[in-house]
Amino acid sequence: MAECSEISLMLGPFEDGELEPHEMQEVARHLARCPNCENLLQEYAAIGRQLRSLAAEATLPTSEEFAMGVDARIRKLRLPWRERLALVFDGWSGQFGAALGSMVVAASAAILTVFLMTPLTRNYFNSNRQAPATSLARVETTVGEQPQQLASAETPAAVSTPGNSQAIISRLESNIPSVALWSAPQDGTTVIWLPEQQQ
Amino acid sequence: MLAWRVNLTLLAVVLLAMAAQGVSVAAGNGVPARINLHVDSVVASDTHEGVDTRLRGMDKRLRSLFNYSTYRLISHQDGHTECGKLISFMLPGGRILHIQPRAVEGGMIAMELVLFQGARPLMTTDLKLKNHGVLIVGGPRYEQGMLIISIGADADNGNSLSSVPTASVNDH
Structure with a gap:
């Protein structure tokens, strides 16, 4: 035989019809003999009715309003820049956004092509590289003249040979302290002379 | 998202086109596939024996310089x-030219x-040599005279030749 303390725990589910069939029968038999538990059940029933009436009176938001509220809360959160950018582009509806993005990409590629890849640009850079050579030290000697000393020990020498030379030298490094450079006036043959040091 | 995919695809296409243009520009400039180099090693001394008959093409230049x-x-290489x-x-004389x-x-x-x-660099230089031009490097001692190295270079426009650097030697 169930005690009141056990039955009282099942009164709430009994009222809501959530008990198993044999439990429902047991509670019902107990209630028929126990006025205390019957009173308790009446109280539960009264509380349930009051709650349902309160819920009916309250004004709950519609699903659309709820969604908009959630959306507004999300917008207030600080998003990473990538997601913000993606939202901006997604906001541009359909083909307009795609077309604009494509134009930006194509323009960037065109600018890169013009400034980095075209032969004109290449020639421009080449001419800039060659320009300093004109200001470098020049050596003009004739055959039979003593060759001029150009490079000192472990010091790079930047030299250029005269106009009719077969060679233009932009860098000359040697550990030998007296390196000479000259070119023949007849055919422009350039000579680099590295005299060995006496031991 | 679709717009981004379209953009990425377009970007890939454009980059490929740029790469292809770069290749075509290089080809259009006629970059030679092969550089022919001729290195003659000559010993100059004051023994009054004249000019080696095998130096017939160079004797005038040597005498003028x-x-x-x-x-x-x-040797000729x-x-x-x-x-x-x-x-x-x-x-x-154990010298090496790179x-x-x-x-x-x-x-x-x-x-x-x-x-x-040997392993010690004597000289390093950056230069531009005329196609079919000659540069002479001299001064190091060899035997009883001075070593004179004549370096000639010419550029081929052919493109079907081997890409492996090779050198052939004629020792005398």
Whole structure:
């Protein structure tokens, strides 16, 4: 035989019809003999009715309003820049956004092509590289003249040979302290002379 | 998202086109596939023996540049390489010459030259040599005279040749 303390725990589910069939029968038999538990059940029933009436009176938001509220809360959160950018582009509806993005990409590629890849640009850079050579030290000697000393020990020498030379030298490094450079006036043959040091 | 995918695809296409353009520009400039190098090692001394008959093409140049009475050809080497590829020549007296052509522009061959005495570099130079031009490096002692190295270079426009640097030697 169930005690009141056990039955009282099942009164709430009994009222809501959530008990198993044999439990429902047991509670019902107990209630028929126990006025205390019957009173308790009446109280539960009264509380349930009051709650349902309160819920009916309250004004709950519609699903659309709820969604908009959630959306507004999300917008207030600080998003990473990538997601913000993606939202901006997604906001541009359909083909307009795609077309604009494509134009930006194509323009960037065109600018890169013009400034980095075209032969004109290449020639421009080449001419800039060659320009300093004109200001470098020049050596003009004739055959039979003593060759001029150009490079000192472990010091790079930047030299250029005269106009009719077969060679233009932009860098000359040697550990030998007296390196000479000259070119023949007849055919422009350039000579680099590295005299060995006496031991 | 669709717009981004379209953009990425377009970007890939454009980059491919740019790469193809770069290749075509390089091809359009006629970058030679092969640089031919000729290295003659000559010993100059004052022994009054005249000019080696094998130096018939060079004797006038040698006489105009130097005042020695004897010029003897020690070795003649021909080498083939490409821009960016180093080729080395073994020279008399344990000397080694490294040549690395850089580019061919405006009828001139840009190259780096390093002359070694064994493992020790004697000289390093960057220069542009006229196509079919000659550079002479001299001064180191050899036997009873001075070693004179004549370096000639010419650029081929052919593109079906081997890309491996090679050097052939004629020792005398």
